[in-house]
Amino acid sequence: xxxxxxxxxxxxxxxxxxxxxxxxxxxxxxxxxxxxxxxxxxxxxxxxxxxxxxxxxxxxxxxxxxxxxxxxxxxxxxxxxxxxxxxxxxxxxxxxxxxxxxxxxxxxxxxxxxxxxxxxxxxxxxxxxxxxxxxxxxxxxxxxxxxxxxxxxxxxxxxxxxxxxxxxxxxxxxxxxxxxxxxxxxxxxxxxxxxxxxxxxxxxxxxxx
Amino acid sequence: xxxxxxxxxxxxxxxxxxxxxxxxxxxxxxxxxxxxxxxxxxxxxxxxxxxxxxxxxxxxxxxxxxxxxxxxxxxxxxxxxxxxxxxxxxxxxxxxxxxxxxxxxxxxxxxxxxxxxxxxxxxxxxxxxxxxxxxxxxxxxxxxxxxxxxxxxxxxxxxxxxxxxxxxxxxxxxxxxxxxxxxxxxxxxxxxxxxxxxxxxxxxxxxxxxxxxxxxxxxxxxxxxxxxxxxxxxxxxxxxxxxxxxxxxxxxxxxxxxxxxxxxxxxxxxxxxxxxxxxxxxxxxxxxxxxxxxxxxxxxxxxxxxxxxxxxxxxxxxxxxxxxxxxxxxxxxxxxxxxxxxxxxxxxxxxxxxxxxxxxxxxxxxxxxxxxxxxxxxxxxxxxxxxxxxxxxxxxxxxxxxxxxxxxxxxxxxxxxxxxxxxxxxxxxxxxxxxxxxxxxxxxxxxxxxxxxxxxxxxxxxxxxxxxxxxxxxxxxxxxxxxxxxxxxxxxxxxxxxxxxxxxxxxxxxxx
Numbered sequence: 001x002x003x004x005x006x007x008x009x010x011x012x013x014x015x016x017x018x019x020x021x022x023x024x025x026x027x028x029x030x031x032x033x034x035x036x037x038x039x040x041x042x043x044x045x046x047x048x049x050x051x052x053x054x055x056x057x058x059x060x061x062x063x064x065x066x067x068x069x070x071x072x073x074x075x076x077x078x079x080x081x082x083x084x085x086x087x088x089x090x091x092x093x094x095x096x097x098x099x100x101x102x103x104x105x106x107x108x109x110x111x112x113x114x115x116x117x118x119x120x121x122x123x124x125x126x127x128x129x130x131x132x133x134x135x136x137x138x139x140x141x142x143x144x145x146x147x148x149x150x151x152x153x154x155x156x157x158x159x160x161x162x163x164x165x166x167x168x169x170x171x172x173x174x175x176x177x178x179x180x181x182x183x184x185x186x187x188x189x190x191x192x193x194x195x196x197x198x199x200x201x202x203x204x205x206x207x208x209x
Numbered sequence: 210x211x212x213x214x215x216x217x218x219x220x221x222x223x224x225x226x227x228x229x230x231x232x233x234x235x236x237x238x239x240x241x242x243x244x245x246x247x248x249x250x251x252x253x254x255x256x257x258x259x260x261x262x263x264x265x266x267x268x269x270x271x272x273x274x275x276x277x278x279x280x281x282x283x284x285x286x287x288x289x290x291x292x293x294x295x296x297x298x299x300x301x302x303x304x305x306x307x308x309x310x311x312x313x314x315x316x317x318x319x320x321x322x323x324x325x326x327x328x329x330x331x332x333x334x335x336x337x338x339x340x341x342x343x344x345x346x347x348x349x350x351x352x353x354x355x356x357x358x359x360x361x362x363x364x365x366x367x368x369x370x371x372x373x374x375x376x377x378x379x380x381x382x383x384x385x386x387x388x389x390x391x392x393x394x395x396x397x398x399x400x401x402x403x404x405x406x407x408x409x410x411x412x413x414x415x416x417x418x419x420x421x422x423x424x425x426x427x428x429x430x431x432x433x434x435x436x437x438x439x440x441x442x443x444x445x446x447x448x449x450x451x452x453x454x455x456x457x458x459x460x461x462x463x464x465x466x467x468x469x470x471x472x473x474x475x476x477x478x479x480x481x482x483x484x485x486x487x488x489x490x491x492x493x494x495x496x497x498x499x500x501x502x503x504x505x506x507x508x509x510x511x512x513x514x515x516x517x518x519x520x521x522x523x524x525x526x527x528x529x530x531x532x533x534x535x536x537x538x539x540x541x542x543x544x545x546x547x548x549x550x551x552x553x554x555x556x557x558x559x560x561x562x563x564x565x566x567x568x569x570x571x572x573x574x575x576x577x578x579x580x581x582x583x584x585x586x587x588x589x590x591x592x593x594x595x596x597x598x599x600x601x602x603x604x605x606x607x608x609x610x611x612x613x614x615x616x617x618x619x620x621x622x623x624x625x626x627x628x629x630x631x632x633x634x635x636x637x638x639x640x641x642x643x644x645x646x647x648x649x650x651x652x653x654x655x656x657x658x659x660x661x662x663x664x665x666x667x668x669x670x671x672x673x674x675x676x677x678x679x680x681x682x683x684x685x686x687x688x689x690x691x692x693x694x695x696x697x698x699x700x701x702x703x704x705x706x707x708x709x710x711x712x713x714x715x716x717x718x719x720x721x
Contacts, residue, residue, distance in 0.1 A: 045715040050628070071632045078630010085718060089625040091215070093222030102215075106630035152630070 001026055002047070002156055002188065007056030009042055016054070019043050022206050024156065024188050029179065032192040033199060034208030043208070044160055044192045048081055049073040060155070078106045082149030082187065084178075086161040088141035090133040096120070096144055097129040100151050107152020116151060122181060123147045142174065150181050156188045157181075164195050171197055212635055216642035223615060230607040231651050237601030238655025238694055239662070244594055245686045246663040250678045255281070255579065258396040258675070260330045262307075263557075265573045266295055266564060267546035272573035273582070279309045279546035280575060282319050282396050282675050286311050287571070289543040292534070294570050297563075298547050299532035303554035308534050309546040310408035313367030313379065318353050320367045320384070320401045322408030322544075324533060328390065330550075331397045337361050338388035344407045348388040350398040352671075361386055365401070367411060382411040396675050405534060409542060605697040608647050612640060612705035623709050624717040633710035640709045644702020645695060652694040656687070 002024040010016040017039040024030050034040050045051040047058055049065045057064045060080060065073055077083075090099050100116040109115070120126045123143040125136075133141055142162070149157050159178060163171040175191075175198065182189040191198060199205065220227045258281050267275045270287025277284035298306040307330060310322030321327075325340050328348070338361035340348055349359055359365070363386045368378040384403060392398055500508070534544075549572075551557050564572045616623075623636050664680025671677060 041715070041719065048628070050714050071634065074627055074632045075630055077628065083628050087718075089621050089718065091218075091622050091625070092619075093215075093218040098218075103629050105211075106626070108630075148629075 002060055004047060004058045005056055007046055007053045009046060009051065009053045017042060020206060024190055026155065026188055027186055028204060029189045029202050030204045030206065031198055031202040032190065032206045032208065034194060036194055038208040040192045040194065040208055041160060044158055048083055048158060049077050078152060079108055080155045082152055082154035082157045084145050084149045084157065084159040084162055086164060088145040092132065092134060095130050095132055096125065099133065100148055103148045103151045107154065109151060109153045111153065119147045119151055123177065146177060146181060150185045150187065153185060154187050156190060159191045161193050161195070162191060163198060164193060168197065175201055212638040213642055215639050216646055219615065220643055220646060226611050226614065227647060230604060230611050230647050231654060233600060233604030233607050234648060234651025235654035235658060237597050237604055238652050238690060239658035240593065240597035240600065241690055242655060242659030242687060243662050244590060245684050245690065246659055246682055247666060247678065249684050250682050251676065254676045257394065259575060260395065261550050262548045262575055263551040264549040264560065265546055265575060266290065266298060266549060266570060268569060269571035272578050275546065275573040276575055276578055279548060282400060286545045289545055290570050292542040292544055293538050294567050295547050296535055296538045298549060299534055301556060304552060304556045305550040307548040308405045308544045309548060310405045311545040312408055313369060313411065315365045315367055315401055316357060318399065318401055320403060322403055322405035324405060328397065328402060331393050331395045333390045333393050333397050335388050336391040340388055341404050344404055344410045345382060345384050346387040347384040347401050347403045348390060349386055350390050350400050351392040352398040353401060354389045359386055361389060379411045394677055399675050405544060406537070601697060604651065605701045608644050608698060609701040612644055612702055616640065616705045616709060620712055620717050624712050624714040627714050636709045637706045640706040641702045644698045648694050648698020652691055
């Protein structure tokens, strides 16, 4: 279970942003929605332990992640969270499969190489294992980043604006892929977006103003 | 995550940039290591080939040439010396003297007339056959046997001169190979050795200096001393009853050697010896009416000094040596040079002064003369070394720039690594290992190039300079260069590595 309480954060020369408290149950689907500039990405970075909030706490299975030192937090994130960015980032010097393997190793995943093949098949990239990411389309890269997020066998999948740049058809397709893959790995799904199309698709919502 | 694998993959990914740093680094390392490898082997070779020889006594000429020709067997000799003039060297009990007679070659390999002790001087041992026991028998060095596929029992014919190609060969006096030496990794591996009398035998009847026959030894001529002077036949002289004409024998040193005047008495014969300076016949009166008082005083002082020297030797219980070559004195024989090992004795004090008084004889102190060469060579070597160090430093800069550039381009990847669970230390390691890998690979490439160049140079040196040099030689100094190279790689990579740990992840990923 993931929960955060009384979180606030102020960028230099900006006013403080206060975030509503929330509890994310294991295996649940959640949406953090709000307009651009409301602090969605800031909240995601705080939940992921990448930014230390000015106040408040983030608990992961009752463990305050900010009580950990930086190195412990990095490892914790790698093992417990799968993060999907709006733009896909990969190691350019590695092939698709090597990128997947790197995620597994950093996340200390228990499953091995065959799991990579299985997940890549799930996202339809089984024929691209030896390709460098620069040789793949943006859509393929997006699917690859979804695959990578689950290969560390995380408790929570954090997806930052996964559908914003997609048309309706592909928006729904990516959402379904995220759902199925989260279900497969029994992970909680937390989508952070301003995409109003998802509002009606996900039941549990945290709205930021 | 394996940081080494990741660093390697990244180097491969940026192969052109990596290659530039690598080539620069390897070039610098290769130059430094080549200087180390060639310098050490050259110095070791010179030391080994010198074999403790302190002095070379030969005909007047370039002192370096005397050393190069008679010790290292590289250059041509300065000429020959009259055996009688240098015989005293073979008698002195405090020094070791080795005769060297040059003049002929077999397919470019020098035939050296000497005695068996010369082989021992280089630690030579017989591998097959035996040492010579008479004239016209030869013992060959291991490399000679290998190169020309010679074996015991084979006959070889020498040609005039010290370089191959001379058609004037001694077909009537072939040498029989009686022994092959074990490898010594010194100059004797590349020589054909024989009894010094063999050289005289081969040249019997060849009047090279008096018959107008010049030997082409690279531009100068010499005589082999096998020609006969009818007025020099001491063995047949009856000194009791005739006047002794010494011609140009200017310095018979009776204080330091025994005269072998077979059967004649000095106390009764009379010397007509106007130019016979220093002839100390202590028991008879010199017939020297033209001697001025000043000259007489000088002569007497010299005689006294020599008498003292003789006495000193006697006091020390040392007796004059009996060397085989002394049998050939007074027979108008000449040799190319005498190698002298002073053995740290007092002879160092009087030998040079004494040799200065000899006609047609000069000497070179090996350490002193070769020491004079270093200041000529050292600035050149130092310049090359500093250029190499400069190249290595430039290449370290190249690595530094390359890593900075790489850091700039890969900051998203590095941020991603942190998001996926990579620690700051792992990021530090990835970037640091890239720098270290570049310097390690640069060193390895430079190492291979340096050993390759040294090996190639060695082939040329062996053929032209009797110097053994190989690419399989490894110097402890290479470790210093290795650690220096790794340290440079480390220094070049440390700042980019630290910067890699300080990447602002959210900001970096948001700016993509």
